[in-house]
Amino acid sequence: MQIEKKLxxxxxxxxxxxxxxxxTSPMLEAELKLEGINELEFDIAELEYVxxxxxxxxxxxxxxxxxxxxxxxxxxxxxxxxxxxxxxxxSGIFNIV
Amino acid sequence: xxxxRCAIAVVGLALYAIFISVAWCVGTSQAMHKTEALxxxxxxxxxxTIFGAIDTMLGHVAKSSVRSFGKARPHTVEEMQGFAxxxxxxEINIVDRNGNNIASNDPRCLGVSMLDFPESAxxxxxxxxxxxxxxxxxxAGAHNPDVRRKYLGAAFPGxxxxxxxxxxxxxxxxxxxEMLGFVFxxxxxxxxxxxxxxxVTNDRMISNPARHRDEASFLKEAGFDxxxxxxxxxxxxxxxxxxxxxxxxxxxxxxxxxxxxxxRFVPAVPESEFFGLRTAYVTVFGILTFLVLVAFGWFIxxxxxxxxxxxxxxxxxxxxxxxxxxxANTIQNAAMPNVLPADPRFRLSADMSTAKEVGGDFYDxxxxxxxxxxxxxxxxxxxxxxxxxxxMTAKTxxxxxxxxxxxxxxxxxxxNAELCRNNPANMFLTVWVGxxxxxxxxxxxxxxxxxxxxxxxxxxxxxxxxxxxGCMLAVMDxxxxxxxxxxxxxxxxxxxxxxxxxxxxxxxxxxxGDNRLLDVVGAAKSSAPSHICKLVRAxxxxxxxxxxxxxxxxxxxxQYLAPPRVFSRLFPATRDGIxxxxxxxDKTMEEVSLADSPQVATLNIILDEITSNIVNYSGAHGFExxxxxxxxxRSVTLVFSxxxxxxxxxxxxxxxxxxxxxxxxxxxxxxxxxxxxxxxVVYTRGHNRNILKVxxxxxxxxxx
Numbered sequence: 001m002q003i004e005k006k007l008x009x010x011x012x013x014x015x016x017x018x019x020x021x022x023x024t025s026p027m028l029e030a031e032l033k034l035e036g037i038n039e040l041e042f043d044i045a046e047l048e049y050v051x052x053x054x055x056x057x058x059x060x061x062x063x064x065x066x067x068x069x070x071x072x073x074x075x076x077x078x079x080x081x082x083x084x085x086x087x088x089x090x091s092g093i094f095n096i097v
Numbered sequence: 098x099x100x101x102r103c104a105i106a107v108v109g110l111a112l113y114a115i116f117i118s119v120a121w122c123v124g125t126s127q128a129m130h131k132t133e134a135l136x137x138x139x140x141x142x143x144x145x146t147i148f149g150a151i152d153t154m155l156g157h158v159a160k161s162s163v164r165s166f167g168k169a170r171p172h173t174v175e176e177m178q179g180f181a182x183x184x185x186x187x188e189i190n191i192v193d194r195n196g197n198n199i200a201s202n203d204p205r206c207l208g209v210s211m212l213d214f215p216e217s218a219x220x221x222x223x224x225x226x227x228x229x230x231x232x233x234x235x236x237a238g239a240h241n242p243d244v245r246r247k248y249l250g251a252a253f254p255g256x257x258x259x260x261x262x263x264x265x266x267x268x269x270x271x272x273x274x275e276m277l278g279f280v281f282x283x284x285x286x287x288x289x290x291x292x293x294x295x296x297v298t299n300d301r302m303i304s305n306p307a308r309h310r311d312e313a314s315f316l317k318e319a320g321f322d323x324x325x326x327x328x329x330x331x332x333x334x335x336x337x338x339x340x341x342x343x344x345x346x347x348x349x350x351x352x353x354x355x356x357x358x359x360x361r362f363v364p365a366v367p368e369s370e371f372f373g374l375r376t377a378y379v380t381v382f383g384i385l386t387f388l389v390l391v392a393f394g395w396f397i398x399x400x401x402x403x404x405x406x407x408x409x410x411x412x413x414x415x416x417x418x419x420x421x422x423x424x425a426n427t428i429q430n431a432a433m434p435n436v437l438p439a440d441p442r443f444r445l446s447a448d449m450s451t452a453k454e455v456g457g458d459f460y461d462x463x464x465x466x467x468x469x470x471x472x473x474x475x476x477x478x479x480x481x482x483x484x485x486x487x488x489m490t491a492k493t494x495x496x497x498x499x500x501x502x503x504x505x506x507x508x509x510x511x512x513n514a515e516l517c518r519n520n521p522a523n524m525f526l527t528v529w530v531g532x533x534x535x536x537x538x539x540x541x542x543x544x545x546x547x548x549x550x551x552x553x554x555x556x557x558x559x560x561x562x563x564x565x566x567g568c569m570l571a572v573m574d575x576x577x578x579x580x581x582x583x584x585x586x587x588x589x590x591x592x593x594x595x596x597x598x599x600x601x602x603x604x605x606x607x608x609x610g611d612n613r614l615l616d617v618v619g620a621a622k623s624s625a626p627s628h629i630c631k632l633v634r635a636x637x638x639x640x641x642x643x644x645x646x647x648x649x650x651x652x653x654x655x656q657y658l659a660p661p662r663v664f665s666r667l668f669p670a671t672r673d674g675i676x677x678x679x680x681x682x683d684k685t686m687e688e689v690s691l692a693d694s695p696q697v698a699t700l701n702i703i704l705d706e707i708t709s710n711i712v713n714y715s716g717a718h719g720f721e722x723x724x725x726x727x728x729x730x731r732s733v734t735l736v737f738s739x740x741x742x743x744x745x746x747x748x749x750x751x752x753x754x755x756x757x758x759x760x761x762x763x764x765x766x767x768x769x770x771x772x773x774x775x776x777x778v779v780y781t782r783g784h785n786r787n788i789l790k791v792x793x794x795x796x797x798x799x800x801x
Contacts, residue, residue: 019701022709023676049698051705052767080698087773088766 003031010070011039017046020054029057038070045076050084062093073097101401109394113386120382124375131371132351136340139286139364140355147357151247151269155262156230158184159251162260169193169258170200177202185272187246188238188263194224194256205240214239220248226256235266270358290366293319293345297361320344321352321363418481425485426451429649432489434462438470441727442535442660445472446626447653448634450597450646457484457526458595458649459492463500468535471499474547474593474653475528487524491516491570495528505530506543506580509570513545513578516571525571529593531655538585538657543578545570548599551592551614552583553622559615562591585657587728588623594633597650601637604644609637625730626654659728662689668708670717670739675708678722682735689726691733696795699774700733703791706767707737707746715741715787731795732776738788745780746771746789 001018012034020028034040040061044050050058058074065072073095077085085091162184169191172180181189181202191200196211196218211217217239222228232249245266252259284292293316295302300316300323316323321343343352343365350365429451438445447460457477464470473495477488494515498508509530529550531542546569549561567578585591594614601609617636618629630652637650664685668674682704686692704722711720717739725734746768772778777792 021675021679021701021705022712023672023679049702051702051709052770053705053709055766080695080702083699083774084702084770087770 001027003028005031010037011041012037013041013043015043015046019048019051020057021049021051022053025051025053025057028054029060032057032061034061034064034068038065038068040065040070040072042072042074043076044074044081045078047078047081049078049080052088055084055088055090058094059090071095101405102398105394105398105401109390113383113390116386117379117383120379120386121375124378125372127378128371128375129351131374132366133340135287135290135366135370136351136353136364139290139292140353143292143355143362143364151264152232152249155186155232155247155249155264156251158186159230159249159260159262162189162262163251163253166191166253166260169253169260172200174202174204174207176200184262186262187265187268188248188261190261190263191258192220192250192261193258196221196224199258203240220250220259220261223250223252223259224256226252228252228256238263266358268358270360286364286366287370289370290364293321293361293363293365295321295361295363297356297359300361303360316361316363319346323361421481422453425457425480425482428482428485429457429459429488432459432492434460438462438464440464440470440535441658443470443533443655443657444626445470445653445655446630447474447651448630449649449651450634451649452480452597452646457488458597458651459488460593460651460653461492461496462653463496465500465503465532469503470533470535471496471505471530472533472593472653472655473528473530474595474651475526476547476595476597476649476651477526478524479522483522484524487522488526491526491528495530499530499532503532504580505532505541506578509543509545509567509578510576513570513576514574517574520571525569527569531591531593533585533655533657536660538587538589540583540585540591542581542583543567544581545578548594548596550594551618552585553590553592553618555586555589555623559592559618559622561611561615585655587657587659590622590626590629590654590656592618592629592633593653593655595649595651597646597648598633598637598652600648601641601650602644602647603640604642609640613640626656629654661725661727663726664688664724665721667719667721669719670712670715670741672712674720675705675712678704678708678720681722682724685724685726691726691731694795696733696793700735700793703735703771703775703793706771707735707789707791710746710767711737711739711741711787715739715744717741717787733793733795735791735793736788737791738786740786743782744787745782747778747780 001016001020001024004015004017006013006015012032014028014031016028018024042058062072064070075097077096082091082096085094085096162180172191177189177191177200181187188206189202190198190206192211193199198206198209198211201207211220216233216236219233220231223231230249230251233247235245235247238244238246246263247266247269248261248263250259250261286292293302295316300321302316302319340351340353343350345352345365345367348367348369350367352363352365355362355364430449433447433449445462447462449458449460451458457480458475459477460472460474462470462472475488475491475495477484477491479487491512494512495508498511498515499505502508502511509528526545527547528545529542529547530544531540531550533540544564544566546566549563549566551559552562553559562583564581565579568576583591599609599611599614603609613636614633617633621629621632624632633652634650664681666678666681668678668681679701682700683692683697686694686697686700691697708720708722711717720737720739723734723736723738725736726732727734771791774793775791776794777790779790781788781790
């Protein structure tokens, strides 16, 4: 998995490439330093799939953003990821664009 | 039965009434005809008698006068009146050869020329020297038109003049009545008929039948109504009018009314004269008709009773036949195998729809050994219990022989010999037998007169598998069937069927036909056998469009499948183990050429969720992953087994996916995803291991 990170003041943009599973999720979690961030953007256009471990990272980030009154968006999920979001009910939680 | 007899009796009585009426009418008509004829005869007889008598009498008077006078010479009127009186005639004239009246009792006639009056002129024939007498009918006289008078002339010898005598009608009839009164008294008409004669002015009877002479002296006393008779009254010599009915002397009589010379002559025929005939007619005809009708009614009753019992017999017979056919159908259906082969390397499906009346189709399939599977479709001639039992015999014989010989051609050769040896019902059957070599897809087959199967190749349109067929079974002894071969590649199918398919008829009597069958299966040649069978059945049903099914419709499809490929590996129950398992899945998918399928990501998620569960929670030392890839339809089965603590993930409660992010506990989502993203999840515990099987089917679009 690859992560491309871009920090612009209080806005953090992350491009996640590859697979987000048990072994790779901790890497993403480690990259998410959310102190002072109130705008979080995930570009997952090149994310092959997301397992529940990856889902947890997204859910954790969403909780953090809600706690600090920030905003999180997840952009360009593929069909598989979208399906996972739908199955797990996350589609209603995340701001998917 | 009583109802039937009542109906027959009613019809019989109606017919009897009609016949009797007809007989009555015919009898009446006959009697009337005879009565009329008798009355006609009476009038004719009366007239010829009277006029014959007048002619004779006047002729005698005229001729004797000629002899007395000698020759035509004048006499005084007084002399002539004297002669007339003596002779009791009304007129006497002597005419010379030139037609001049030279002597007459009527002064008006004297000196008149006969030639002046056309009727009188006709008497001049008496002057030709050869004619001796000439007479005329009663007519109005030249000088006295109110008086009807008859003239008769007799010639002097040599045509030298003649004497003409005349007699008035009234005068004459009075004479005749006096002369002929006794004749009328005795004048019988037929057996019972009689003549009445009366004066027309007061209907006083001048004569009546002897038997009534004393009782009646006036017509009305005899019952005669001259008023009723009047409309038919005719004058003079012309006819006698119409017949009318009058009661005379107490008897109903048919009468005529003939008025002549101031007298009424009434011939009367009592009804009993001829109407006894009608009674006889009706009686005889009635008895005969009655007898005939009774006989006929009895006959009809017998016929109806017989036909009723015949119908009952036929109905019973039909019921027996229906039962027979039902039993036959039960035997036929019960004889079909119903356990489908479990081998994943091929699939088979069969379907049979039995027709009510004809057809003795059957199919069979069974393993010969671990690597050979036999399948066949057959069609026995005939229907009913005989055919069903014959079918059972043939089916058992074929199966036993195939199990013993493993070779379809050799088996058919032997079965044929066996069936020919003992075929009391002269039945026969067609059969197509194939044996699939499960490992290679090679089908060895033999055909005994059956329809060629359809072979559905991967890269070509469906076509018929048509090597030369052998003769049908049980027809000719000593036939040797030749073995044939074909090979199915992975995904290819063979369709067996009976002529009930290709010879199904539409409402216009058109056959379903071979080409239509190819078209039907062409669209779905890579489908599962069950689908192909359904498709053919549906096509035949749609084609028949309500026409009754004439024959059994049987289809059997077999599809050869790729043998499933299984990949297994052991992994340590660590995070690295999870990575290795993921790599293993990726490599396996590449090996089976499925790496590009969108389903691979789903499989990866499933693998990640389950392996992480094992690693994180089971306490296992290691786990094994088996990947099984099955084609047609394509599916991938993942089996995870570990030596950890017993744990059934399916017993786990699904997390509440409606909760918001803050409320939602982390965990449990993974198993939910596995269940929702796969087609089947099965947990078992065996040999101290948790075994979780997850099946993921690929969409139909990704098949074949």
